[in-house]
Amino acid sequence: MVEDDDLLAQAVARYLTKQNYVVDIAADGEAGWELVNVCNYDLIVLDIVLPKLDGISLCRQLRQSGYQMLILLLTAKDTKTDKVIGLDAGADDYVVKPFDFQELSARIRALLRRGNTSLPPVLEWGALRLDPSTCEVTYADITLNLTAKEFSLLDLFLRNNQRIFSRSAIVDQLWSAEKDPPEENTIKSHIKSLRQKLKAAGANYDFIETVYGMGYRLKALDDEQSCQIHEPETDLKQQQILLTAIAQERENFKAKVGSRIAVLKLAADALRKGTLDTQVRQKAEQEAHKLAGSLGSFGFPKGSLLANEIEDLFQTQKFISQAKCFYLDKLLMELQRELEKTPVEQTQNLLLVISNDQQVVEGLIKEAENQELQVKIATNIAAARSIIPSLNPDVVLLDLDIEKDSLKLIRELSQQTPTVGETPTPQIPVLVFTERDNFSDACGGLRLRLEVARSGGRAFLQKSMPPNEILESVAHVLQQTRITKARIMVVDDDP
Template sequence: MKILLVEDDEGAALVLKNILTHQHYTVDLAFDGETGLSLAQMFLYDLVLLDIILPKLDGLMFCRQLRAQKNDTSVLLLTALDSSTSKVIGLDAGADDYVIKPFDTNELLARIRALMRRKTPSRSSIIQAGNVRLDTSSSKVICNGELLHLTAKEYALLELFLRNSNRIFTQEMLLDYLWSSEEMPLVNTVRAHIKALRRKLKLAEADDLIETVHRFGYRLNSKLDQMKLTTAADTNLPTEIDTTIVNQYKPQYKSQFSSALADIWKRFKPRYSEQITSLEQSITALLVGTQTEEVAQQAQAQAHMLIGSLASFGFTEASCLSREIEKIFRDGIQQSIAQLERLSQLVVALRQELERANVLEPPITVAKRCQRQRFANMKQQPRLLIMDNDALFCQQLIEEAALCGIEAFVAPLTDAKDVIAQNTPDVVLVDLHFSNSVESSLQLLAELTSKNLALPVLVFTEVEDFTYRLKVARLGAQIFLHKPVAPALVMAAVIQVLQRADVTGAKIMVVDNDSQVLDNLHTLLSTWGFQLTLLDNSQRFWDTLNAFHPDLLILDTEMSLSSINGIDLCQVVRNDPYWNHLPVLFLSNRKDAQTVNQLFMAGADDYLSKPIVEPELITRILNRLERLRLQ
């Protein structure tokens, strides 16, 4: 489903887009009313999420003009104005529903689903075709009783086909429906996602679900006669607000914040701080009797914007304080001592709330999930060596590591070499400033990352200095963390490093009849710890593939002195039910668009032109292996 979000606060808009995207919605953003209305006129949307107070064209006028153009797209108002009069005016302007800021994210998602059911009575949260069952309330797809793991775009494609079982979609139509205007994908992107979706459906024994209509596009298989749209009555779902998801996106971000939202907060916090500074200046002007009507209106506007902005990041108390400040300015300043004192107290409390939100951490559940996420497949329990003189913090790290299935132990810097010799760790976490000599610490880092040991090292320290960061990076540290840092965040970084180390032990099969190319690839890849099989005879391809069982396949496009080329081999792999998921990376001397398109049509996952550049090749390989791991 495609949503247009019109919100002038960029920070709040990005937070909401992040949440909606995780719910498999495609989202276009507009930061003023005029741009939003233009997008609504040019593109087809299922829903418009609309702030009322907007620059250039306010939300109410947006609604009136949209309805005047006979556009019946559902409109959900987001407003900080909580009076009943404001709600009535919004609904009279043509809005279908409204949510008051600060809003609970679960309520917003439920109202979005309710609007969709109201718009299309047959629309429900559960759709079934053949042996495939999709539940939009939990964003899960079940095939033959097993959970099907899909990407966001694959999920959106499947839902679109299931909900429009008799409709043919061209590639251009799918681009308009499922990709936002800022993504600007090519038509090849649609084919790649259709191919990936079909591959997963085939593995789940539902490969006949989506059919190609020659010269037109794609549709749900017309031969399927088991199509079923489960209605609200069938599943006892409420007809208005859907309450099936409880606490799925409850924004308790003061202590639990996803890394994506933390990045947004870091970017926009200075802007919100400036708005509070403006409020402080306005109240100071009130106290000395120099405030003008214009300044008072600006203060009211700043407080109004902070209501929704801070609520978007989960700072409910700060949002409530902003609302009370806005109400005082809206009702008119009476210049009473009690009122001025109250305003001063509110803005001081607001500033304190903002500063209290200074350190943001990713969800603690990241550390909890890792028990069932990755390390069950490792031959032994990963070992983490910690070198830090903060005993309490070390103990917290040991406990957090245990939750992740990681064995953590502490050693002083002076004994590091002996400890490593006796009990080699899989990863090292070190504070280089807890010894007397920084230079000796840096020397230890160099030894840890040298070819003799080649240990992955994370550095964390209270020192915030670019020159120091540069030295650490040049010596081979993989991650730099700045104290203070939460144990869960440290462990998320450790897991990330361990996962990198895990994929570098993957099995790679290379097929090329140029012995020099094979020698070069062997030199490049063997130093990274990959297990290699190099093949110069394509006739032995199938037997070697089944004997070696690679995690990734590297093929040359053209093979001289052979009637079988890399494209032939790729097609053989894609036609086999067992091997058709295998990542395939092509190497080629040719760069023309026709050749590249031919490679991807044959089933290539990636393409690299010769001559081979080591950093680019390694990056492409690691990215492909990481994607395979996440599937």
């Protein structure tokens, strides 16, 4: 909740906490932005009038940065204009102040249902049944009397039944950021108590199993028990199909583009002879325009530039001099040569990993091969600084444990500003990973995350995460907005 009225914010937080929500409070827009960068939220309740960064600006900033969590705006003005501006900025809904607490809660429930349409209203895993609306949990029709944290733990595992949760990840999900994180033994105690209550109802003690060195997860069900919806196979195969299709379309395009070049040559010949009529000129303009718009899409970016120049000549010159005719012939020859070249292929994204942890690095390199991601390694920050200008990586994964001034490098890469007269250097997104855990020093883990976010870090990862999950975070940063399903109509007179 981003709200500068502390009394209102605390009241709402307490009200929602009783309904098993975990609520963090930010008193201004900048603090809200910092928290979003270090914690995963399902929904943000966002006031419009805020210090430092107003709610509309924060909403736009979140959407432009690819954040997809639900946003519920609070507005003191019940006017059409404010609602339209808020919704256009990326908000999912709005509530007008003063609001009814029950209505606010109902709006939040409705939004969360919308955001989790794939989840059933009742969560089940074998004989276990959890009803989020009534907070009732049964195993084989035996009711389990759970504490609020035990209920939240079980709800977390059921909603993410394929995922392993480290203790730090559990803290991130189930404890507010403003509170000191619990001790390691506290998490163990909650898990132990939950296991005992499940066992008493007839479940195996390892219904929630320990994955040593990584965390906890629900034990997989037998095939006949499982009713899981299987995820589609990796996108790698689909990506290869798409690349093959693009290559085929490129060949089809090259086979047909000769007729367009012929039209341009015919027009150029008529121009040289002084016999170019309006109809031929217009046809040449159209063909050059189509080539300018399509050649770059098929791997010939220079061809698009050449076609654009040819279009300008036909379009802007009613009477073309002899010199212009020679220039047109030159452009056509260059265009012909360009089409005989091998198309420019899309290059792989380049990830620079700065770490001397050999085991982690080897795992990332191996996994990167499956994801068609190019990886370069620097074993220390000095080496990284020396190669970054020439490598120009798309993204950097920085080991926070490598050196003391790691945060300085994050600031350098995320806030690069040239000196006077130099060409601006693009910012390079930085993700960090570390062995340090939230439990190592009470609230030090949160302070470290905030420090990383304020330095410009884009994600905070644990080294214990599997390599594929780390690279998923890298992929998310590389492509902040994800299109899940879309129907597209292409309106173009160029088949």
